[in-house]
Amino acid sequence: MDKQVFEALSAATLPEKLGGNTVLREKIGPDFSRWSVKEVGDGNLNLVFIVSGDRGAAIVKQALPYVRLVGESWPLPLKRSYFEYHALKRQAARDPGLVPEIYFFDESQALIVMEFLTPHVILRRALIDGRQLPKIGRDLGLFVARTLFRGSDLSMATREKKTDLALFADNIELCDITENLVFSDPYFEAELNRHTTPQLDPIxxxxxxxxxxxxxxxxxxxxxxxxxxxxxxxDLHIGSVMVTDDETRVIDPEFAFYGPISFDVGMLLANFWMSYFSQSGHENAPSARDGMRTYLLDTVEVIWETFRTEFAHLWRTERNGILYQASLFEARNDPFGAEQALDIVIDEIWREMLGFAGVEMHRRILGLAHNADFETIVDPDRRAACETRALKLGRHLAVNRHHIHSLKDIRALAERLQKETSA
Amino acid sequence: MDKQVFEALSAATLPEKLGGNTVLREKIGPDFSRWSVKEVGDGNLNLVFIVSGDRGAAIVKQALPYVRLVGESWPLPLKRSYFEYHALKRQAARDPGLVPEIYFFDESQALIVMEFLTPHVILRRALIDGRQLPKIGRDLGLFVARTLFRGSDLSMATREKKTDLALFADNIELCDITENLVFSDPYFEAELNRHTTPQLDPIxxxxxxxxxxxxxxxxxxxxxxxxxxxxxxxDLHIGSVMVTDDETRVIDPEFAFYGPISFDVGMLLANFWMSYFSQSGHENAPSARDGMRTYLLDTVEVIWETFRTEFAHLWRTERNGILYQASLFEARNDPFGAEQALDIVIDEIWREMLGFAGVEMHRRILGLAHNADFETIVDPDRRAACETRALKLGRHLAVNRHHIHSLKDIRALAERLQKETSA
Incomplete structure (x- = not known):
């Protein structure tokens, strides 16, 4: 093994370190002394550089052996970059065009060079700003349906699925973060928790x-x-989506793991509901963001309906895995048997999805990793009012999930929460 | 890599091939020319030798690169021996004394040398003969509770669990056998199926x-x-259990995989219900085996109640994994919260277990791998009558599993089937 020693890049060292790379020179420009480098990482974990030159630009994303936000006291393995790379490759195959193109991967340097998305912005930022993106509902609905269906035993050769299961089972530390921060810490006085205090103390x-x-x-x-x-x-929240009016891209799958189909869907919808409740913290006058609120609840419905429709389409056209085989249904003159099974599978995804959405809403308000939708509301009373509504809806979804029939009902509930508790 | 080339043993070559092994010489006798070897494999897959000598005896089990029953036309990887070895090690740690002791493992020769169990017989054989083993209900109930609880995220460090998950995910071919032969083939006209014909054709x-x-x-x-x-x-059927009146041992875990807690339990109970329905094919006079029938249904109840009680005991004393953490319940003065969760977990195991039991009963009568309980009933009419009852109970359990509350109800149903359809 002549594995290279890991060295963190900086804006200053990057051109020299990567200037010999043929792919980069082709994308950015042959003379690396003319490359310009800007560190733009605003996430919690990694270094992110925009490198530009005569020919174009690229993103260089490098993992650090610790959590960037916290420092070396919280080590985190470099191999998360390996899982991100493998997840991006698979997502690109399963829903082409929805993830950034990868130019180059260096495992020992935990470094992925990929497409620079411009003029894309982070979806969370756009929604805080009150922008209504016309395409995200459909794009994200298709993305979850396609990536989640095509990565399962509904579609894959089971040998390939089991091999991937083993590969991603090693993403232990990042799963551990979710296991603790999403499902446990918010529900007791864990050390890393914080919340808007004293306003939220009673709830x-x-x-x-x-x-x-x-x-x-x-x-x-x-x-x-x-x-x-x-x-x-x-980790499919609205900070992992980049958008323009015309394009949607999903980034940052370093938390990739083999889990329930419902997980990504639930986390995604939760983020739209949180954005909904955060709007009153950002509007200049009451009702100023009514249109935005309607747009956000509409988008939830578009995502779910698109997911459902595309999942059903793939079920009918690409169900080539070991589950619910056509040899038992369509090939036996019983296509309706496959439809019966589809209803059951979708029903189970729905019930689980609501639960995952509920706890995601809690952990963003009670746990370690808050989100900007609420955090950028400066007035703590106003912020707490927004957060309270989200906490209540989250509790309702998590506990009552087996008895909720439609997004219409959830819309009515969200709107009622918004109205009743408005100042 | 200087991996040795695989060579299948024979009774004639074994002493010379293994005679140099220190562990074996200690167990069997130092002079391998005095070893006596008997090939006793009656399973479908492997070679099994009893090797005895001046000091004692041992079992040598060797995988073949194909299904023994079918021949080289059905290849099956040698690595199943590796999974069997690892499963035996883990089971021995999780329920000490219930699996044979391993003396030696040779991965490249797919060979496990282990304890020779004597005067143990295969449980299936004993039950066909009408023997009532007094200890199996409790022993098997404890075995499933302990091995299944202690191999899960309820108990293990999750890093260790995820590593094991990845290790066993590679047992692809043996999972593939179950996936096809248990869950799919019985339910359509698959090539390898057979059943008692024409008697069973209508059902x-x-x-x-x-x-x-x-x-x-x-x-x-x-x-x-x-x-x-x-x-x-x-593969926890009654052919994978060896017994005396005093001892119970579980063998042959080469199908080991990470799956539902309910799977082993359901397959095990199914085999007792099949034994129950097979008894009338083996009795010399009507009612001659009434006592045996009562014993078998009692044993089902003892297994389940022991499983349930031991699982609850482990839940209360060894719940040290990432799930349902004490930090959320007992440590928060809410031990009853953990009891509420336990009820939900057991309820889910129950519902799934019934389903797995149902399909196991079907595949043993409709699929490729039949069992001796029915197969040794020579008169096809008599055999078909027994099999029909098992098929009916299996269908009931698989489809109605969310609405069945107790083993008492299932006992009543089994007894009614037995009575109504008796000639």
Missing amino acids: VAELRADRDLKVEAQRLKHLFSAKAETLCHG | VAELRADRDLKVEAQRLKHLFSAKAETLCHG
């Missing part, structure tokens, strides 16, 4: 004393850890 | 036209392939 106490909620959160953790159904993105 | 046609049953069988396959909850034995 936080109430939620942490809520036995049904705690049990459901752990049931969902049980699903997360045991239901190795498909290759999930693993 | 076979009925079952293969039964949409709800086919959908349930595939739901169960979905669970088998996606619910990577614990390390299952994978």
Whole structure:
């Protein structure tokens, strides 16, 4: 093994370190002394550079052996870059055009060179700004349906699926983050937690004393850890999506793991509901963002309906895996048997998805990793009012998930929460 | 790599090939020219030798690169021996004394040398002979509770669990056998199927036209392939158990895989129900085996109740994994929250277990791998009568599993089937 020693890049060292790379020279420009480098990483974990030159630009993303936000006291393995690379390759094959193109991967340097997306912005930022992106509902609905269906035993050769399951099972540390920060820490006084205090103290106490909620959160953790159904993105919130009015791209799948189909879908929808409740923290006058609120709830419905429709389409046209085989149904003059099974599978995804959405809403307000939708609301009273509504909807979804029939019902509930508790 | 080339042993070559092994010489006798070797493999897959000498005896089990029963036309990888070895090691740690002791493992020769169990007989054989073993219910109940609890995220460090998950994910070909032979083939006219014909033809046609049953069988396959909850034995029928009146040993875990806790339990109970229905094919006079029948249904109840009680005991005393953490319940003065979660987990195991039991009963009568309980009933009419009852109970369990509350109800149903259809 002549594995190179890992060295973190900097804007200053990057051109020299990567200037010999043929692919980069072709993308950026042959003379690396003319490359310009800007460090833009605003995430919690990694270094991200925009490198530009005469011919064009590229993103260089490098993992660090620790959590960037916290420092060397929280080590995190470099191999997350390896999982991100493998997830991006698979997503690119399963829903072409929805993830950035990879130019180059260096495992020992934990470094991925990929397409520079411009003028794309982070979807979360756009929604905070009140922008209505016309295409995201459909694009994201298709993305989850295609990547999640095609990474499962509904579609893959089972040998290939089991090999991938083993490969991604090694993404232990990043799964561990989700296992703790999403499903457990928010529900007791864990060290890393924080919340808007003292405004939220009463509801936080109430939620942490809520036995049904705690049990459901752990049931969902049980699903997360045991239901190795498909290759999930693993961190599919609206900070992992880049957009223009015309284009949607999904980035940052370093949390990729084999988990429930419902997980990505639930986390995604939760982020739209949080954006919905955060809008009143960003509007200049009451009702100023009514249109945005309608847009966000509409988008939730578009994502789910697109997911459902595309999943059903793939079920009918690409169900070539070991599950629900055509040899038992279509080939036996029983296509309706396959439709019966589809209803059951979708129903189960729906029930699980609601649960994952519920705990995602909690952890973003009670746990370690908050999101900018709420965090950028400066007035703590106003922020707490927004957060309270999200906490209530989250509790309802997590605990009541087996009895909720439609997104229409959830829309009505969200709108009622928004109205009742408005100042 | 200086991996040795695989060479199948024979009774004639074994002493010379293994005579240099220190562990074997110690167990069997130092002079290998005095070893006596008997090939006793009656399974479908492997070579099994009893090797005895001046000091004692041992079992030498060697995998072949094909299915022994079928021949070289059905290749099967040698690495199943590796999975068997690793499963035996883990089972020995999780329920000490219940699996044979391993003396030696040679990966390249796919060869496990282990304890020679004497005067143990195969449990299936004993039950066909009408023997009532007093200890098996409790022993097997404890075995499933301990191995399945302790191999899961309820108990293990999750890093270790994920590493094992990856290790066993490579047992692709043996999982493939179960995936096809248990969950799919019985429900359509698959090439390898056979059944008692023409007597069973009408009920076979009925079952293969039964949409709800086919959908349930595939739901169960979905669970088998996606619910990577614990390390299952994978083939826990009554041919994988060796017994005396005092001792119970579980053998042959080469099908080991990460699957649902319910899988081993369901397959095990199914085999007792099949034994129950087979008894009338073996009795000399009507009612001659009434006592045996009562014993078998009692044993089902003892296994399940022991499993349930021991699982609950481990839940309360060894729940040290990432799921349902004490930090959320006991440590928060909410031990009853953990009890609520336990009820939910057991309820789910129950519902799944019934389903797996149902399809196991079908595949043993409709599929490729039949069992001796029925096969040794020479008169096809008599055999078909026994098999029909088992098929009916299997269908009931698989399809109605969410609505069955107790083993008492199943006992009543089994007894009614036995009575109604007796000649």
